[in-house]
Amino acid sequence: MSTLSTPNGLDEPGSSATTSMSTGASGNPVFSVDGLWKVFGPKADQVPADPELTALDAAELHTRTGCTAAVRDVSFDVRKGEVFVVMGLSGSGKSTLVRCLTRLIEPTAGTIAIDGEDVRAMDKSRLRELRRHRAAMVFQHFGLLPHRTVLDNVAYGLEIQGIGKAERRRRAAEVVTKVGLEGMEQRRPGQLSGGQRQRVGLARALAVDPQVLLFDEPFSALDPLIRRDMQEEVVRLHREEGRTMVFITHDLNEALKLGDRIALMRDGRIVQLGTPEEIVGSPADDYVREFVRDVPRADVMTVRTAMRPGDCGASEHPGALAADAVVAEAIKVVSRSGKPACVVEDGHCLGVVDHARLLDVVAGAELADTGKGAV
């Protein structure tokens, strides 16, 4: 049973928390995870199979069996080219989850597929091949080798693959430039600032040219300003290369900023999976609602949600907002003109936003008839 359906529609009539499910099936997923469990403790493998035990919550499970379920029955797809964010507080199982993807932590039950190939069935050499070429990871505390220079750290993944010294250093130098560390090739990690070290970590992952980049809370250990720089670096890299990314974070703002889709985890389960707008606009339960309460909604919600659907009828579209413009932009347009603005896609008018609807979105009030139905 998928976790995605659990919170659906319980207290949220008309909620669209699971709309992503339907679209998820269409693309060709890079990672496809289904019914994944990771249980730590004695006789861990018996827990996922036993419906009586799976029904228990974390504390009861621990007292009954001495086991801790870090990841419980998690299913999701990571689509090609998207930034998939897994977000949750500490102890929610998100770091364990990302390690299960390349079996740095061995999952207890469930299936993981990368490009349709079963990861859990891979033998040792196949798994090494996966780690060497297809998925590279960036770590919270960088995980750099202190006795090597920046260049040799970046080239390390290539060295592991058995690539010759000259070739790997040439390729590493390119990546070092790409992450903005030129001139520091001969320094050691100990001589770098935190932000620079994480750039080295990022470069090391990029150097092997992986299909997927996995980030495990990469910026949590950095100062806020450096963190913002690094987030922008990731956005830039993603825009330039379109690489698929799985990004773990405990920072909601980071998740909203980077994520195409966000999976929100609590106690090992995904409580909601959707676009930032879906998470903020229609929280699946009270936990999520509490979580997103302080998010400036005008910066997340799009006019597609805010508009009253239906053609305005006029040939000219005053204001002419794009459908995925955020509400904050619409407010500027509407307040400047003093009139409702049209939402336009491919030259057609999808709907109209006026100041009342925009205010409703900002205030978090229910919209009478959302635009979602029209999508």
Next chain:
Amino acid sequence: MATVTAPAPRLALPGVLRHRAAHKLLLLALAAAILVPLANAHWASGSWPQALTVDLSGPLGRANDWIIDNRDSSPLFLYFFGYISNAVVLSVRAVYLVLLAAGWAGVTAFGALVAWRVAGIRLAIGTGVAFLACGLLGMWVPTMQTLALMVVAVLTSVVVGALLGLAGGLSERTDRALRPVLDTMQVLPAFAYLLPVVLVFGIGVPAAVLATVVYAAPPMARLTTLGLRNADPEVLEAVDSLGATGRQRLLTARLPLARKQLLLGLNQTIMMALSMAVIASVIGAGGLGDRVYQALASVDVGAALAAGIPIVLLAVVLDRVTAAAGEQTDESAGEPGSTLRPWLYALGATVAVAVVVRLAGALDWPSGWTLNIAEPVNRVVDWMTAHLYSGVPYLGGTADWAGHFTTWVLDPVRDGLQWLPWWSVLLIVAALAWVIGTWRTALTAVLAMAAIGVLGVWKPSLDTLSQVLAAVAVTLVLGFATGIAAARSDRVERALRPVLDVCQTMPQFVYLIPVVALFGVGRAPAVAAAVVYALPAVVRITTQGLRQVDPAALESARSLGATSAQQLRQIQLPLARPALLLAVNQGVVLVLAVVIIGGLVGGGALGYDAVFGLAQGDLATGLVAGAAIVCLGLMLDRVTQPTERRTKKGA
């Protein structure tokens, strides 16, 4: 008001009973109440009951005789021990010949060049001066003998230790099996290792080298394991995430990350090997240790000092150079290709110097260049004997002090311990060990103590124990006071640091020389040597423990207006408790090691038995004493072993 009394029924127990230590003591008292009358009824005697001893001297003597008879015929000796023995003799001989062929100038040049490469110009000069000083004191040949033995022993120790450490670092199960053994080996006095080796190999160089290896390999093994296990898990995870094979992981990440610990292991192994190589003079190691041993036997302080100074110089130089190698930061560690060449230059320069000196015909240390310090030193000692030993107005004299210490402290403690019924000694041991540690440590301690009784050396062991207790008490009083002073004042710490550094590098044996000069021979000098030897470690651990107390806690106390005495009593000492307990533990272990060696200068008891056994070829007596030393070491370590140390190891 009424609410306060509400939960009363559960809390009505007296506060003492809720304390864990009190619980343990109560349980123990209960057990004692049942067992003691039983034991007393069967074997009522103050000393260990005769009925409970096992006389091992017969079987041990027979085993010794069998080994002597079969050394040349039994296949075990012919094809196993014989080969080991021959290999050791040959390699020591080979190294010795190489050192002689290099001549004094070649060895000095090589030492200085190595020191220069590893640790810079200042240590290079120091190394050169130290070697020249050895020659100047007329000790060049013994120094080379000791060095040759050291080279072979250290290389073997490092290989054995690194392999064991690698096994422990890579396999959890091996680690769990090895760790208690290595831990125990580290607390045993050096003397305990000599006798079993002599039993198999007889007195001579092979026995000395092997005893040294057994003594010096554990730190290498421990630190290798530690280095491999303490690698930053996230780095290793990152290495895994890039698809490294097991071998790549070991060679490119785990070993380089453990570099610091590996070099520290090398440092400790060298220092332990030097310490043991000197003590092993008792079983025929020759070299500097032998000179000290012979000189001490005839109370010739001057000659002992002439051989002792090279030992100290060697220790300081070896320690500084290897420590400097370990402290080289990651930044300065260059490419492997670039470090090889300077070494070749150093080797070339050595050969060149050696050839030049050989051509000049000055291969041996020129006899005209020696400085005889033995006579002037002996004159000073004679003067001291005449003027300082006794009769100094108001102060008494050193011999008087020693006498008083023996009469008023050592004798009462020894007589008191020997007067105590044997079961009460066991009870005290159990109570102490259990309160400080766990029931496991208490059990080990009691069993070790009982084993001493069974071996039939109850009385001499208690004699040794009395010396240990007296020395530990003095050490702790002085050590804690100095440690507190050093922790509170940067100036005191700065002044103490070089002294402590030198003291901690010196081999145990060397401490006997000044003590004999000051106090003559007897039990008090042995205790004094033990105190001097153990003091630096206690001071250092105390200072570190007090300085590492959470500054936030201290600051909050200051902000509440605590006086410095209050800060010390209420914040620093309680928070530094683990460090203080560790200091006690280390103090006890170190004191025991020297009190045993004190057998050489009239300390009597177990140490004397061991030396006597070796000197007279009466290995049965020696081995029983050795076993008792092991038991005493185990007991003292376990009694003072804080729970924290145990739990940390489990993690």
